[in-house]
Amino acid sequence: MIAAVNGVMLAADDAETLLGALDLLERLLAERRSRPSAKLVHTTAQLRRATRKCAAQAAAATAAGSSPADQTNRRHDGGYATVTSSEAARILGVTTNAVRALARRNPRRLGSQRVGNRWVHDLARVEHRAARRKGR
Numbered sequence: 612m613i614a615a616v617n618g619v620m621l622a623a624d625d626a627e628t629l630l631g632a633l634d635l636l637e638r639l640l641a642e643r644r645s646r647p648s649a650k651l652v653h654t655t656a657q658l659r660r661a662t663r664k665c666a667a668q669a670a671a672a673t674a675a676g677s678s679p680a681d682q683t684n685r686r687h688d689g690g691y692a693t694v695t696s697s698e699a700a701r702i703l704g705v706t707t708n709a710v711r712a713l714a715r716r717n718p719r720r721l722g723s724q725r726v727g728n729r730w731v732h733d734l735a736r737v738e739h740r741a742a743r744r745k746g747r
Contacts, residue, residue: 626662630655692734693724699732703741 621629633655637647647655696714699721700707714723714730721740722733 623662623665626658626665630659630662633658693731694734694737696730696732699737702737703744 633647633651637655640647646652694702696707696710699710703710710721710732711730714721714732718724720736722736723730724732
């Protein structure tokens with residue numbers, strides 16, 4: 612059975628920003644001869660440990676040969692539109708299975724990324740590939 616998870620997921624740079632703010636809070640409290648609560652100290656320590664672990668894993672991945680461009684932890688912004696495999700198949704004029712197979716073989720070709728058990732693809736790359744296919 613799948614258990615519900617209550618939590619928040621932060622990108623590494625967001626966690627570092629939050630740690631900076633918590634460190635500033637601790638300094639300000641020290642100036643006023645006060646201290647943060649035990650719970651806040653514990654939470655800050657956990658966040659610091661997780662951030663260090665994340666940084667170590669990223670360094671190990673880069674040392675092992677993968678580049679940051681290969682990693683698929685892109686942040687979603689307004690300029691980055693994604694489409695599902697079925698939408699990409701319609702745009703490319705192929706089957707959904709063909710799009711999934713292409714994504715498995717070379718995820719960078721369509722800017723493909725796994726989200727749960729599904730694929731999403733970069734709309735701009737899908738449209739670029741469709742235009743190249745039409746030009747043949």
